[in-house]
Amino acid sequence: MKTPHCHPYPDYMNISELLTEEQNRLLGEARRFVEEELEPSIADHYEAGTFPKEAIARMGEAHLIGSNLAGYGLPGYDEISYGLIMRELERCDSAFRSCASVQGSLVMYPIAKYGSDEQKDTWLERLGKGSAIGSFALTEPQGGSDPGSMETRAEDRGDHWLLSGEKRWVTNGTLCDVVLVWARTDDGVRGFLCPADTPGVKFRSINRKLSLRASASAELSLDQVKLPKSAELPAARGLGAALNCLNQARYGIVWGVIGAAEACYDEALSYAQERQLFQKKLSQFQMVQGKLADMTLAISQGQLLALRLGQLKNAGQLLPGHVSLGKQGNVKAALEIARTCRDILGANGVLLDYKTMRHACNLETVFTYEGTHDIHRLVVGQQVTGKGAFS
Ligand code: TGC
Ligand code: FAD
Numbered sequence: 001m002k003t004p005h006c007h008p009y010p011d012y013m014n015i016s017e018l019l020t021e022e023q024n025r026l027l028g029e030a031r032r033f034v035e036e037e038l039e040p041s042i043a044d045h046y047e048a049g050t051f052p053k054e055a056i057a058r059m060g061e062a063h064l065i066g067s068n069l070a071g072y073g074l075p076g077y078d079e080i081s082y083g084l085i086m087r088e089l090e091r092c093d094s095a096f097r098s099c100a101s102v103q104g105s106l107v108m109y110p111i112a113k114y115g116s117d118e119q120k121d122t123w124l125e126r127l128g129k130g131s132a133i134g135s136f137a138l139t140e141p142q143g144g145s146d147p148g149s150m151e152t153r154a155e156d157r158g159d160h161w162l163l164s165g166e167k168r169w170v171t172n173g174t175l176c177d178v179v180l181v182w183a184r185t186d187d188g189v190r191g192f193l194c195p196a197d198t199p200g201v202k203f204r205s206i207n208r209k210l211s212l213r214a215s216a217s218a219e220l221s222l223d224q225v226k227l228p229k230s231a232e233l234p235a236a237r238g239l240g241a242a243l244n245c246l247n248q249a250r251y252g253i254v255w256g257v258i259g260a261a262e263a264c265y266d267e268a269l270s271y272a273q274e275r276q277l278f279q280k281k282l283s284q285f286q287m288v289q290g291k292l293a294d295m296t297l298a299i300s301q302g303q304l305l306a307l308r309l310g311q312l313k314n315a316g317q318l319l320p321g322h323v324s325l326g327k328q329g330n331v332k333a334a335l336e337i338a339r340t341c342r343d344i345l346g347a348n349g350v351l352l353d354y355k356t357m358r359h360a361c362n363l364e365t366v367f368t369y370e371g372t373h374d375i376h377r378l379v380v381g382q383q384v385t386g387k388g389a390f391s
Contacts, residue, residue, distance in 0.1 A: 010262045013300045018307060019080065026081045030088035033062045038092045043352050045214040049207065051095060052214075053133075053175050059100060060130025064089065066104035069112050072124035080310035083255035087306075091259030094362035095215035097252065101370075102171045103127055105248035107134030107180050110191060113244075114236035119193060123178060135176040137167035137220050138242055144169065145375050147182070148239055152222060154183035154190060154232075161232065163192060163200075163225040169369070173203045173218025180233075181222065182242045191233040191241060200225035211365040247323050250370050251313060254326035255306045257334035257366055258299065260359045265295050267356055268341035271348075282344070291340050298333040305330060321383040328376035335363040 016024055037058055045052055059065050063075045064085050070076030077085075090097035108127050111119050126132035138147050152165025163183055170179065179201070181192045194201060206217040233241070269292060272283035282288055309326050312318040338360035342349040349356050367373050375390075382388045 010266065010299075011303075012296050013303070015300075015303050015307060019084075023078070023081050023084060026077065027084045027088065029062070030064060030085045031091075033059075033064065034088050034092045034096075037062075038089075038096055042093045042095075042214060043355075043358070045095075046093065046358050047213075047352055049209070049213045051099070051175065051216045055096070056099065056103070056133055056175075057130040059089075059096070060128060065100050065130055066108040066124075066128050069104070069108055069124075069128070071112075072120065072128060074108075074124070074128045078310075079251070079313035080307065083252065083306055083310045086252040086256040087259035087262075089259070090256035091263045093214055093358065094256065094260060094366055095212055097256040097259070098171055098212065098215050101249040101252045101256075102136050103130075103134050105252055106136035106245050107178070109248045110180060110233060110236065110241070110245045111193070114191065114233040114241055115193075116230065116234050118230060119233070123193070126177075132177040133172055133175050135170050135172040135179045135218075136245070137170045137173075137179050137181045139167060139169045141166055141168045144369075145372055147242065148189075150182065150184055150189065152181065152183040154181075154185045154192060156185060160229060161192065161227045163194070163222045163227060165222050167220040167222070169206070170203065170218045170220050172216055173220055174205050174216045176203075179220065181220075182239075183222075188237065189239045189242065191236040192227055192231045193233065194222075194225060194227055194231060198225055198227065211361045213361075243320075246370060247318075247320050250323045250327045251309060251318070253366060253370055254309055254323065254330050257330050257363065258302045258306055260363060260366075261295075261299055261302065261334035261337040264338045264341035264356045264359050265292075265299060267354060268292075268295075268344040271345050271354075275346075288344060291344065295337050295340060298337055302330045302333050321379060324371070324376035324379035324383075327371065328373050328380070331363065331366050332373060335360065335367055338363055 067075050067077045067085055068079055068082035086097050089100055108124060111123055127134050140150050155162045176196050179194050179196060181194050182189055200223040202221040203218040272288055275282040305326050309322055312322060338356055341356045342360055345354055345356055348354060378389055
């Protein structure tokens with residue numbers, strides 16, 4: 001049967017036509033960078049459990065970090081261009097998008113939004129170039145979904161702050177120059193920019209991960225850490241300030257995971273077109289085509305959802321509930337796609353020589369961090385019913 005022509009993968013619905021020339025140009029540049037600079041060594045880093053620290057400066061030079069911020073040498077791209085960059089980074093590995101999310105959305109954004117001029121002058125340009133590395137410490141061992149129960153304390157000692165507590169799962173922790181620590185004060189939750197070499201600050205690498213192996217994850221102990229008054233982010237008042245930073249990072253995830261899903265799909269489709277079983281190509285079997293059709297739909301839906309969120313963000317109309325819908329929907333879709341692609345690859349799919357299992361394992365983390373899947377379903381549930389069901 002002759003079928004009408006559709007745009008081939010990875011743009012089945014010809015979504016690139018909805019992008020501006022500039023957005024398509026930035027997308028192409030990011031893709032080239034990722035293919036040339038990041039792809040060649042990712043499998044080795046994943047196997048070794050290491051993050052290529054030197055890549056951060058190269059990502060910074062290529063304007064892939066904090067690219068939706070302006071001033072301080074930052075390009076001030078629109079939110080869709082920013083999202084496309086996140087997609088290209090995660091097409092290689094969630095570790096790169098994660099690193100850029102933390103640095104750009106969870107450290108640079110809060111400095112830009114809540115920081116003093118001195119904090120902006122000290123950090124923004126260096127972080128944007130990748131010559132300094134930042135991390136974000138909100139989660140504590142007793143339960144990441146409920147940051148309102150945090151136990152880390154910051155005491156106001158008149159001319160300085162004294163911070164004590166335990167944080168966990170700090171991405172970039174062992175690599176960083178500065179960590180943004182969220183702590184409870186007598187006046188509510190506040191954010192503090194803490195240089196990593198401050199006495200009393202100790203990062204310990206979290207090893208033996210089976211997911212996001214190429215990302216640096218750490219525990220953080222704060223033992224009577226003395227910080228100047230100027231370390232506090234002056235405009236960050238309450239837990240809502242920390243959660244607002246998460247909106248930015250979660251937006252990047254909505255785009256990023258589509259890159260991971262596309263990478264898996266691409267690999268599985270090529271494999272199915274080559275693999276010969278029962279005297280036929282694997283791609284000729286109806287059940288395989290059914291899987292490919294379902295995944296083509298899920299990817300197209302994810303692309304459109306991300307694009308719509310980008311339009312809303314560009315218009316200043318993006319709400320936390322929109323981000324929660326996108327995060328839970330696109331991560332679940334990407335995880336299901338990665339698992340289906342692993343199945344299509346058969347036993348070869350469990351090898352690190354293919355990308356699919358690596359992406360599937362990474363997406364297990366993405367399902368959990370930045371608000372678990374169910375936390376985001378609860379946020380959406382609260383929006384549509386007007387009733388909170390968190391506790
Ligand atoms: P709740 O009482 O609802 O809210 C406290 C205050 O925060 C405000 N708020 C938000 N503001 C902006 N954006 C949001 N998304 C917000 N959600 C809530 C809220 O209006 C309130 O403000 P105010 O002025 O009235 O005080 O807080 P709750 O304690 O009941 O919790 C709500 C819940 C569960 C949704 C929230 O705690 C939550 O999001 N939990 C998940 C925590 C999380 O996502 N942690 C992520 C840690 S960072 C990370 O994972 C990085 S991974 C690396 C990478 O990104 O790659
Ligand atoms: P818990 O909060 O203990 O949740 C366990 C289960 O309970 C989940 O299924 C959850 O959905 C469910 N649950 C929780 N509350 C409810 C409820 N009210 N109703 C129904 N079900 C519920 N954090 C940072 O601060 N900075 C980082 O840079 C960072 N990077 C990370 C990197 C990695 C690799 C990982 C794995 C995590 C990272 N995190 C980071 C932590 C992450 O944000 C938390 O893991 C996440 O918020 C969930 O917290 P938790 O793991 O303590 O799970």
